[in-house]
Amino acid sequence: MGPVIGMTPDKRAETPGAEKVAGLSQIYKMGSLPEAGDAARPKATLVGSESADDELTNLNWLHESSNLLTNLRLGSEGLPMVSPLYDIEGDEMPSFGPACYQNPEKKSATSKPPYSFSLLIYMAIEHSPNKCLPVKEIYSWILDRFPYFATAPTGWKNSVRHNLSLNKCFQKVERSHGKVNGKGSLWCVDPEYKPNLMQALKKQPFSSPQSAALSPHYLSSVLKQRQVQTLQGEKPLPLKTSLQKKRSYGSAFSAPSAVRLQESQSPTASVDPKADHNYSANSVAAQRCASRASMSSLSSVDEVYEFIPKSSHGGSDGSEGFHSEEETDAEYEEDPLGDSGYAPQPHGDSTPKGQPGQKIPKPSCQEIDEELKEAAGSLLHLAGIRTCLGSLISTAKAQSQKHREK
DNA sequence: ACACCACTAAACAGGA
DNA sequence: TTCCTGTTTAGTGGTG
Numbered sequence: 256m257g258p259v260i261g262m263t264p265d266k267r268a269e270t271p272g273a274e275k276v277a278g279l280s281q282i283y284k285m286g287s288l289p290e291a292g293d294a295a296r297p298k299a300t301l302v303g304s305e306s307a308d309d310e311l312t313n314l315n316w317l318h319e320s321s322n323l324l325t326n327l328r329l330g331s332e333g334l335p336m337v338s339p340l341y342d343i344e345g346d347e348m349p350s351f352g353p354a355c356y357q358n359p360e361k362k363s364a365t366s367k368p369p370y371s372f373s374l375l376i377y378m379a380i381e382h383s384p385n386k387c388l389p390v391k392e393i394y395s396w397i398l399d400r401f402p403y404f405a406t407a408p409t410g411w412k413n414s415v416r417h418n419l420s421l422n423k424c425f426q427k428v429e430r431s432h433g434k435v436n437g438k439g440s441l442w443c444v445d446p447e448y449k450p451n452l453m454q455a456l457k458k459q460p461f462s463s464p465q466s467a468a469l470s471p472h473y474l475s476s477v478l479k480q481r482q483v484q485t486l487q488g489e490k491p492l493p494l495k496t497s498l499q500k501k502r503s504y505g506s507a508f509s510a511p512s513a514v515r516l517q518e519s520q521s522p523t524a525s526v527d528p529k530a531d532h533n534y535s536a537n538s539v540a541a542q543r544c545a546s547r548a549s550m551s552s553l554s555s556v557d558e559v560y561e562f563i564p565k566s567s568h569g570g571s572d573g574s575e576g577f578h579s580e581e582e583t584d585a586e587y588e589e590d591p592l593g594d595s596g597y598a599p600q601p602h603g604d605s606t607p608k609g610q611p612g613q614k615i616p617k618p619s620c621q622e623i624d625e626e627l628k629e630a631a632g633s634l635l636h637l638a639g640i641r642t643c644l645g646s647l648i649s650t651a652k653a654q655s656q657k658h659r660e661k
Numbered sequence: 662a663c664a665c666c667a668c669t670a671a672a673c674a675g676g677a
Numbered sequence: 678t679t680c681c682t683g684t685t686t687a688g689t690g691g692t693g
Contacts, residue, residue, distance in 0.1 A: 371667065410669055420684055438677050439682045
């Protein structure tokens with residue numbers, strides 16, 4: 256799901272890989288981080304020097320990481336920004352909605368929110384005191400939190416109404432007769448779907464399988480997998496194929512998890528023919544985010560927002576936003592299927608299916624070496640990104656602190 | 662290639 | 678009559 260995840264940033268502009276880079280680049284463009292570029296460079300070097308593996312310290316492949324980091328700094332335009340679950344500034348956060356959408360001056364405010372309409376509606380409703388809102392209030396809440404819609408074509412309201420009508424997660428409640436003003440009904444979230452909605456919300460958009468697919472943990476697990484395959488005389492798939500498989504793995508792994516989720520959490524694993532419109536509830540969100548399906552269900556949206564900038568909750572640890580990714584990584588480590596959970600699949604007719612007696616050509620040491628270098632380069636790249644982010648976070652925190660002291 | 666999902670657009674009806 | 682609300686259908690694009 257590219258999942259991108261999910262409800263998603265403007266899907267038309269997004270490409271799986273570019274998303275992360277673009278998102279990170281956005282951090283550099285947030286204006287308050289003048290030393291961002293400087294922070295990145297020494298860290299990248301540091302990461303390289305930290306490696307104890309001689310293979311990994313071979314500088315022949317280091318340029319790849321440098322190029323990636325350079326691209327990172329240069330960034331790209333108009334793509335989904337930083338994780339909405341991640342608030343680098345920390346302060347003026349309302350209970351809902353990413354900080355980067357709060358300020359219309361920021362370029363990101365003009366980006367499409369990375370939430371589906373069903374999640375936006377859900378957030379709006381849950382944010383209301385009575386957990387019920389008329390359509391108009393839902394519009395207002397969305398507009399307030401996501402200035403993107405202020406300039407978006409009016410069709411989004413139609414989409415909101417369409418979602419309310421079609422999505423079983425939302426229930427229409429007649430207004431009390433005494434109510435003087437306003438027409439139409441109030442809309443509430445069906446409590447049965449709340450856990451699913453919250454789960455969907457938590458998963459969006461940076462804890463996606465695709466994000467996980469790029470995680471160092473996963474990369475290393477792919478490497479391990481490939482080493483095992485090599486030792487067993489199998490020819491591992493090309494690394495790029497392996498990494499693409501990871502994305503598939505995300506969904507392949509999620510399918511049974513989603514089923515478990517439905518069985519255990521959703522009373523709506525139903526035979527209802529309309530169930531295919533419970534997108535936020537059972538199907539997509541669960542599938543797309545199944546790497547988290549094992550997480551305990553939450554009882555309130557506020558709990559979900561533990562993954563969201565803490566400012567409105569009193570906390571201010573800017574690193575929160577990446578917590579989820581680390582969890583995702585951890586899950587891969589715990590994966591009972593093995594290092595990656597990815598069992599190598601037959602890949603086309605040319606892929607050996609383990610037929611007895613069939614000789615499998617072993618890859619040459621040079622091939623393995625090249626692929627290891629490639630993978631290590633990716634690891635370094637990711638480590639560099641993380642380190643850069645850490646640096647940026649501390650810088651932003653320091654500046655924020657200074658700003659407060661003034 | 663196919664199915665599924667999210668999204669969008671549009672038409673329509675009913676009520677304020 | 679106009680606008681808003683709610684429902685429904687159809688089409689498109691992305692993803693697995």
